[in-house]
Structures are given as C-alpha cells and as structure tokens.
Amino acid sequence: MRHLLDTRTLAREDAMRILDIAEDMADTQSREVKKLPTLRGKTVVNLFFEDSTRTRISFEAAAKRLSADVINFAAKGSSVSKGESLKDTAQTLEAIGADAVVVRHPASGAPRTLATSGWISAGVVNAGDGTHEHPTQGLLDAYTIRKRRFGADSRGRDLGGVRVVIVGDVLHSRVARSNVWLLSTLGAEVTLVTPPTLIPQDVTGWPARVLYDLDAALAEEPHAVMMLRIQLERMHAAFFPSEREYTRRWGLDAARLRRLPDDTIVMHPGPMNRGLEISSDAADSARSTVLEQVTNGVSVRMAALYLLLAGERPEPDKAGAS
Ligand code: CP
Incomplete structure (x- = not known):
C-alpha cells in the first residue's frame, strides 16, 4: 500500500x-x-x-x-x-x-x-x-469482532451475517464512519442507534440502518454493541435534553447488558465517559473488549x-x- x-x-x-x-x-x-x-x-x-x-x-x-x-x-x-x-x-x-x-x-x-x-x-x-x-480504528474493531466470533479460525473469514449495533454520537464520530464502511464491506449488518439530533444528514447514503430506540435494537440480539463517546466538547444544549436523560435512553448499563445473549460483546473505542454513554458495570464486564481492542x-x-x-x-x- x-x-x-x-x-x-x-x-x-x-x-x-x-x-x-x-x-x-x-x-x-x-x-x-x-x-x-x-x-x-x-x-x-x-x-x-x-x-x-x-x-x-x-x-x-x-x-x-x-x-x-x-x-x-x-x-x-x-x-x-x-x-x-x-x-x-x-x-x-x-x-x-x-x-x-x-x-x-x-x-x-x-x-x-x-x-x-x-x-x-x-x-x-x-x-x-x-x-x-479513523480507518485503523475501524480495522482493529473489525479484527476484534472477527476474532471473538471465529477465534483461531479467523484467517480468511469475512463478517457475513454478523450483526453490529453502533450507539451514540454518530454525528461527530469518525470511528462510526470508518466502522460503517468497513463492516459493511466485510458483510456485516450495521445498525446505528442515536438521538435524532446526533445523526448526520447524509446517513441515507450509508450502508446502515438507523433506529432511535436502543432497547429495540438490543432485542434483535446483536453479536456486538459498539458504544461511542459523547463528544460533549462539540455540543450545545439542543443536542439532547440532559446527560441524565441521554444515559436513560441511550446509555449501556448492567440492566441492558443482562438482556443480551451471553456471547454479545461490548465495544468502545475510548476514551470513555463512564456513567454517561456506558456504565462502569458494562465497561468492566466480562463481555467488554475495550482493552482487547x-x-x-x-x-x-x-x-x-x-x-x-x-x-x-x-x-x-x-x-x-x-
Ligand atoms: N480510539 C482513539 O482514537 O483513542 P485516542 O483518541 O486516545 O487515540
């Protein structure tokens, strides 16, 4: 290259x-x-x-x-x-x-x-x-998903049939963009879950589905849930009602984690806003691949x-x- x-x-x-x-x-x-x-x-x-x-x-x-x-x-x-x-x-x-x-x-x-x-x-x-x-972040995320799904048999395998839910501040996220393009190139089905104020206008041209309800997306039993950092430094009050309301509707916590299949992994590119988009329970759980990433x-x-x-x-x- x-x-x-x-x-x-x-x-x-x-x-x-x-x-x-x-x-x-x-x-x-x-x-x-x-x-x-x-x-x-x-x-x-x-x-x-x-x-x-x-x-x-x-x-x-x-x-x-x-x-x-x-x-x-x-x-x-x-x-x-x-x-x-x-x-x-x-x-x-x-x-x-x-x-x-x-x-x-x-x-x-x-x-x-x-x-x-x-x-x-x-x-x-x-x-x-x-x-x-952020292409190398997308690549390391794809590598992590592939490794968790296929283990020692990963070489040469794409992500056909793998369901990935990406949650949060898609509007400001270069990580989300790199993941959407790469994961779909590799055959994964990508769903974006975000407040309506944090979705880019050109998302209709992306190879991903958009939902606004996190619980509905998690009920579909994804193989990977990727939480995005809320980029507060780029926001103003109109983006979401309050941090507490954001966490209630779009945050990943222990209760939501318990409703997922045992082998669903929890990803985050870091740095994390613990207590906002992800609770410490979720970030430190056995499903978390944060350090593996x-x-x-x-x-x-x-x-x-x-x-x-x-x-x-x-x-x-x-x-x-x-
Ligand atoms: N994931 C990521 O890009 O983290 P840094 O901003 O710390 O490099």
Missing part, C-alpha cells in the same frame, strides 16, 4: 489482507521477544495535531516492534503555534527522513491533502481526521505499517489504499 486514508474506498481484498497479516503479527506478539527486524532502517513519524492516548502509543509500539525508528511530533509545543503550515511541518519532517507519516488532524481531509498534494513522498496513514474517518490495535497497525513500508505496491486505482 502507498497510503491508508479511509475505509470507504478500501477494497474488500485489501481490508482482508490487513486483517490476515494482523493475525500473523499477533502471533509474534505472544513470543518472548516481540521485536521483528522487518522495518529496520525505516522512520515513522507520528504527526499529531490533536490529543490522543491509544492511537499514538499504539502506532509507536507497532513501529518499534517492527524495528522502525519513531519520531513523535505533537502540535502542542511546536512551531505550529507560530503559524507554521501543515505543508511546512510535513516537509520539515520528511527532510529529517520520514518514510511514513501517521497523521491525526482536526480538519477532515488533512491526511488526503498530505498524500495527494505532492508536498511529501512519504506514505500517509490517517490516524483520525476531524469527523471524517487496544491490544489488537497494535497488531493491526503493525500490519498497516508493514504493507506501507515493506509490502508490494497495489493497483494505482484503489483510492482508499492507493
């Missing part, structure tokens, strides 16, 4: 390839010596213009386990505060020797601009851009970096992984 920018245009065969290589990477992570020599001599730059815990450390761990050198750049404390442009920042990092740039940015489309502008020749991975996409994220990002920096070049017309 040259870049990994979204899941909307990621071909099924490329998505399956990433998931299957992630399986191989996960096998290496259970060894005593986790490090592989694959990317020795390559440099990965984490270029983060927004805060992150999981994604940044996961990319750092993934690159280091493949023996790449890693440079972490945070916009906070950098010359971005003096007005330096994305182009100048990226070109400075490439001059230092970046082979791949992992970028998180508040502007939707910033990674694609970096990948297609000709400013730099390094491969670009989207680590979350505005409300657009973090562990799987390292294997998935190892696979993505491997394909970017050591794998074969794809056909030029595959835009999502072009």
